[in-house]
Amino acid sequence: EVQLVESGGGLVQPGESLRLSCVVSGFIFSDYSMNWVRQAPGKGLEWVSHINGRSANIHYADSVEGRFTISRDNAKNSLYLQMNSLRAEDTAVYYCARDLRDNYSIDYWGQGTLVTVSS
Amino acid sequence: DIVMTQTPISSPVTLGQPASISCSSSESLVHSDGNTYLSWLQQRPGQPPRLLIYKTSNRFSGVPDRFSGSGAGTDFTLKISRVETEDVAVYYCMQATQFPWTFGQGTKVEIK
Numbered sequence: 001e002v003q004l005v006e007s008g009g010g011l012v013q014p015g016e017s018l019r020l021s022c023v024v025s026g027f028i029f030s031d032y033s034m035n036w037v038r039q040a041p042g043k044g045l046e047w048v049s050h051i052n053g054r055s056a057n058i059h060y061a062d063s064v065e066g067r068f069t070i071s072r073d074n075a076k077n078s079l080y081l082q083m084n085s086l087r088a089e090d091t092a093v094y095y096c097a098r099d100l101r102d103n104y105s106i107d108y109w110g111q112g113t114l115v116t117v118s119s
Numbered sequence: 120d121i122v123m124t125q126t127p128i129s130s131p132v133t134l135g136q137p138a139s140i141s142c143s144s145s146e147s148l149v150h151s152d153g154n155t156y157l158s159w160l161q162q163r164p165g166q167p168p169r170l171l172i173y174k175t176s177n178r179f180s181g182v183p184d185r186f187s188g189s190g191a192g193t194d195f196t197l198k199i200s201r202v203e204t205e206d207v208a209v210y211y212c213m214q215a216t217q218f219p220w221t222f223g224q225g226t227k228v229e230i231k
Contacts, residue, residue: 035220037168044209044211044222044223044224044225045160045162045168045211045213045222045225046222047213047219047220047221047222050218050220059218059219060219061219062120062219095167095168100170100173100179103154103156103173103174104150104154104156104215104216104220105156105158105170105173105174105213105215106158106160106168106170106213106215107170107173107179108170109167109168109169110167111167112167
């Protein structure tokens with residue numbers, strides 16, 4: 001069974017940093033590209049970042065470029081999102097999400113972790 | 120960035136009746152490899168999204184056949200042939216033809 005479990009969310013002040021983690025199981029992690037997608041409270045979905053299996057290709061949304069860094073450790077079946085210089089508008093549930101194999105889409109999602117940026 | 124626009128924003132439907140959601144993109148979603156990477160996702164209240172349709176018209180594993188996707192270029196449609204109670208959700212289209220990937224604003228399907 002495919003499972004993705006996020007952690008690391010919480011309440012931080014503007015300008016602070018936070019690191020999100022996602023541990024996966026049920027599939028060969030290194031074979032899949034991964035994503036972070038976020039959803040502000042009561043709002044729609046926003047794609048944040050994408051990384052391929054070997055970390056050779058990485059993409060970011062303009063809204064987080066230069067502040068967020070996606071990474072992965074295939075030996076630990078883990079995906080990360082380092083978030084620096086956090087802003088109030090970064091407040092959201094952050095989902096770890098797996099690419100559909102050999103297709104550009106997202107097939108499995110974690111339950112999400114809530115990040116709240118507030119003073 | 121490619122802008123995705125869904126209509127309607129809200130769709131009250133009668134149980135057992137069909138529902139249709141439209142999604143248009145600000146530019147063609149045909150990838151250089153010839154595929155069109157338009158997906159539809161369902162998000163039930165309090166749940167993460169769930170993939171329904173990928174590459175415009177391919178149903179994902181386990182998705183009931185009352186869900187179907189169609190379209191080409193810049194105009195796409197998700198149809199539910201006969202709405203059931205469990206279909207109450209927000210539906211999103213998503214393009215993955217070009218980074219940054221972008222979503223429509225969502226369409227809420229509710230029972231009349």
